[in-house]
Amino acid sequence: MNKVLVLGGTQYFGKKLVEMLIDHGNEVTIATRGTKADPFGDKVNRLRIDREKKETLAEAFKGKExxxxxxxxxxxxTEARDTSELLCGRVGRYIFTSSQAVYEFGTLHKEEDFNPFTYPIKYKGRREYPGYVGYKEAKRASEAVFHQLGQFETVSSRFPIVVSEDDYTERLKFHVDKILSGQAIGIPQPEMRYSFIEAAEAANFLVKIGKSDYIGPINPGSAGDISLQELIDKIELLTGKEAIVDKNPPSDSMSPYALPGSWSIDTSRAAALGYGFMDLHLLLDTLIKKYIMAYGKISE
Structure with a gap:
């Protein structure tokens, strides 16, 4: 039985990760602020931490491995540094949930397109990283800390857009609902392309990469990418309705995928290591059909 610590784990695919770890027979501890209920009952141990307050981590981790x-x-x-310092010598392997946002806008990025081992680090807190630009910089700098300090065998899992039927952000569902209801969708640049991964597959990948001896950055997800226009075409075909696309929209109709550029990843390294993911078009078709069915029930 492995002793596993999950920092977070009470939201979206983090919950799926914890459930899988429990099912695999691990002794699981979750460390959170304790402000959100979780469904794990007595199957996990719990620690209360605030990632912005180092002293809470020191108290929670004291005497534990x-x-x-x-x-x-x-x-x-700053959070990466504090955690690395306090867990040094207490943990052998560290799996960091990163993002494809570490890359510049563009398509089918390979892992070497961002090097965390040489990236200059400026230590700032999470509140100093607003918006998409801030998120991008925060993930880059956090990866850099974990890899450059070298306290653990570290994996940075650079996830693309995570989707599922129970996606709390409802970003994909937004497009289906707008088309079914005949409302406009704001897409200033429909040619922008993105990559995706299904939430349960994301959690399963984390479980498996944790058991492996792989170290370094890795891009998991469904192979290939899709443009927003291709996504809209797909929804139109499956709904039988024509989309209304507005290239100069008000903010309330703007697509949540309407970013300033393309963001997609090359997943060939993960595939070469034996990690498989659902076909991209099958994944999106399956979810779109489920959202269509759900919309019909709501309309009734």
Whole structure:
């Protein structure tokens, strides 16, 4: 039985990760602010921490050791440094949930397109990283801290857009609902392209990469990418309705995927290591059909 610490783990695919770790027979501890209920009952141990207050981590981690850590809640290099210092010598392997946002806008980025081992670090807190630009910089700098300090065998999992039927952000569902209701969708640049991964597959990947001996950055997800226009075409075909696309929209109709540029990843390294993911078009078709069915029930 492995002793596993999950920093976070009470939201979206973090919950799926914890459930899978429990099912695999691990002794799981979750460390959170304790402000959100979780569904795990007595199947996990709980620690209360605030990632912005180092002293809470020091108190929570005192006298404890784990075989493996999954970090779902780090959003600044300061948090990465504090956690690394306090867990040094207490943990062998560290799996950091990063993002494709570490890359510049563009398509099918390979892992070497961002090097965390040489990236200059400026230590700031999470509140100093607003918006998409801030999120991008925070993930870059956090990766850099974990890899450059070298306290653990570290994996940075650079996830693309995570989707599922129970996606609390409802970003994909937004497009289906707008088309079904005949409302405009704001897409200034429909040619922008993005990559995706299904939430349960994201959690399963984390479980498996944690058991492996892989170290370094890695891009998991469904192979390839899709443009916003292709996504709209797909929804039109499956709904039988024509989309109204506005290239100069008001903010309330703007697509949540309407970013300033393309963001997609090359997943060939993960595939070469034996990690498989759902076909991109099958994934999106399946979810779109479920959202269509859900919309019909709501309309009734």
């Amino acid at each position: 784990w075989d493996l850590v999954y970090d779902q809640s780090c959003f600044s290099p």
